[in-house]
Amino acid sequence: MSLFFTYLLAGLAIAMPVGAMTVEMTKQGLKNGFMHGWAVGLGGMTVDFLLIIALYMGLASVLAVPYIQIPMWLIGACFLAFLGYDSIKNSDKDITLAGDKPNKSFLSSYRNGLLVAISPGNLVFWISVFGAVLSDSYDTTQPTTFLIVGSGILAGILLHDVGLLAIVSVTRKVMNQTMIKWVSIIAGLILIGFAGYFLYEFVVAVAEVV
Template identity: 70%
Template sequence: MDVYLKFVLVGLSIALPVGAITVEMTKQGLKNGFFHGWAVGLGGMTIDVLLILALYFGLAKILSLPYVQLPLWIIGAGFLFMLAYDSIKNADQDITLAGEKVNKSLSKTYRNGLFVAVSPGNLVFWISVFGAVLADSYVTNESVGFIIAAIGILTGILLHDVGLLMIVSITRKVMNRQMIKWTSIIGGMLLFGFGCYFLYEFYLAIQAYI
């Protein structure tokens, strides 16, 4: 139980800093409500679970190879630029105020979460966090510690997502369409900034090999 609680706190501490997933969750939560914001978070957690499984089955070394990570900086930047463009262009579209019927598909916001989560930063995090746990599992031939750590971190991320979206849902009740529109525009600008950061990291990685 102590190990589980420790990694729940790790998951919370990782999820707290504002990142691309948090921006997209907040934007969708304000425009379309709790469940659409949560769909983004679940999309991100789907990538997290797939990465955990990849690490568990011994693919950590492959995922940590520079020539595997390099293309992902570009892919991640492309996805973020696409979401940023959509967020700014359609800032006044698909806005559902509290109490109104939501028409937007949950699958689309879930897909956005998947797109945002595809980044080398996410890969590096999982490799670094679980590296020590994996090494210990190989020595002791026990996978229980790894599984508990994974569940703990995912629980922490889930608690953050639910807490954030509860706050967003309350805030949404006092916001009008114009306020939500500008929130979407600001969110798009932040996503564009994260995309530029990905391109910068790609540039630095390329320079390291020249």
């Protein structure tokens, strides 16, 4: 049980830094409420779960190859730039205030979470993080240990998501449409900023190979 709680804290620490997923969850939570923000988080956790399994099966060694990583950074930059542009373009749409019924579907918010999480550049980043955290539990002769470690990490990420969205839900009650619109615009700019970071990583990776 102590192993589970140790990696629960590790999962919480992994999820704490503000990233593209946190930005998208906050935006959807403010525009459409707790459940839609959580749907984004669930989309991300779906990919997290599949990543943990894939890492255990040996994916990390494949993605460590520079010629595979390099195009993933570029494609990831395009993914996040598109999401950022869409956030700014539709900043005044699909906004529901506290107490109103959201017009946006739960599934579309879940899809946004998947899109952020499967961004290739994002995958490279998270695989490096997960790889470091899970490095001591790759032993295929002890699958139970790996299951406990993986469950702890996912529980930590879930705890972060619920805590973040609880704060967002309270904040949403005192915000009007204009304020939420500007949060959506700022979120879009931050996502474009992450796209710029992935593009920078792409340039650096190309320079190292050349």
